[in-house]
Amino acid sequence: MIDLANSQGHEISDVNSFYEFSQMARIPTHLSFGKHKGEAITYLATHSEGARYLKWLLKQDTVNPYLAQACQQALASV
Template sequence: MANSQGHVITNVDSLYKFSKMVRIPPHLSFGKHKGEAIADLANHSDEAGYIKWLLKQYSIDPRLSQAYQQALESV
């Protein structure tokens, strides 16, 4: 997978960094925006509110929360 995406794994450190990166989901897997890129939602002011609302939910997955926060910070 890493090679097909242009990442080069040469040692344990690069493998660890790649494994951390792929754990964070790039797309929503549920709800009205299922399949849409989280970064795209953060770039639209109407949909950024949806991401902020999701962050306030009690049962949010920590990796999903991290993806939302990164997307909002990059705007």
């Protein structure tokens, strides 16, 4: 896994950098459920209907914290 991360430009040199990479890897890039299943979260954030869906999703009590982080980052980058 360390070789893969390093080959993708992530510098894994100690246990702390490995932990940071593993946390980053948990943040999804695409939705895995619902009406927008398979769509990129960053793409949804750039379109009004998709952005509304991401904002709605963030208000749900059961949203995964890593998914919430991905939605927040995508919406903030627009």
